[in-house]
């Protein structure tokens with residue numbers, strides 16, 4: 016037997032306790048638009064999801080697509096801005112968001128997993144009554160008048176109710192579900208939901224054992240830009256208040272906190288650019304990225 020073969024078998028044997036831990040468990044993976052990157056990375060992600068399924072773990076993918084939406088808005092000459100990491104979404108923008116997320120991106124992600132040998136089906140939060148949404152209302156304190164005001168982000172939604180039945184049916188049939196973060200209101204209005212928020216709500220409704228947030232940074236970085244391997248909910252909240260956690264990292268951290276409060280056992284922010292980041296996180300002692308804990 017060669018050294019390579021022996022190493023391979025050692026790695027496989029080392030993964031055994033972790034395989035037992037995650038056997039038949041649901042792992043929700045948020046696959047960010049920035050993490051999708053080039054074709055080779057997407058193919059690798061597809062293979063990792065197919066491998067998890069083969070190992071008896073049940074991955075559920077919730078994807079983003081912020082950069083992909085930006086590119087399409089630019090092509091169509093439609094303007095949009097962000098406030099606290101959320102896209103201000105008017106009627107024209109929501110049409111493009113739905114087209115890109117539920118269309119191109121959703122099908123691409125499911126296809127990567129299917130081509131890697133699993134069966135994957137892409138749906139949006141509008142399918143099977145998965146995500147009923149309501150308009151997101153946020154308040155902020157106006158610095159000039161010091162008065163609390165309502166922030167209107169247009170058709171940005173938040174999950175009001177998640178019915179995981181359609182996902183449970185797919186999981187029971189050994190199909191890997193891929194979800195686009197688009198929801199529908201009681202009145203039929205389509206809402207643009209931040210993908211992190213959607214992933215957290217789905218992880219909570221499915222009682223997932225892990226929520227993994229794949230992005231394009233090594234994890235949460237401190238004020239000196241050093242990776243924080245582990246942080247408490249209180250420390251994360253302090254980082255947002257102090258401002259060294261900002262932009263797109265805010266909905267990510269808030270989602271991790273929400274998921275933990277819903278009973279998800281661990282929420283981790285992982286660098287999706289690192290090859291096999293999900294497998295390293297799940298099947299090694301050291302893990303990867305930043306673990307948020309109660």
Ligand SMILES: Nc1ncnc2c1ncn2[C@@H]1O[C@H](COP(=O)(O)OP(=O)(O)O)[C@@H](O)[C@H]1O
Pocket residue numbers: 046047048049050079081100229230231232234235236237259260261262263264265
């Ligand atoms: N403390 C922090 N640690 C790491 N990233 C941060 C932090 N504060 C803000 N960010 C920003 O958050 C971004 C990740 O969020 P986002 O761009 O929305 O990712 P995704 O598209 O993967 O959801 C990083 O690229 C970084 O610019």
Ligand SMILES: CC(=O)N[C@@H](CCC(=O)OP(=O)(O)O)C(=O)O
Pocket residue numbers: 046047048049078079080081082084100101102112171172196207208209210211263
């Ligand atoms: C309300 C809101 O901001 N929605 C996001 C949905 C996509 C997303 O979250 O994509 P990433 O995970 O790649 O950032 C948006 O319009 O960009």
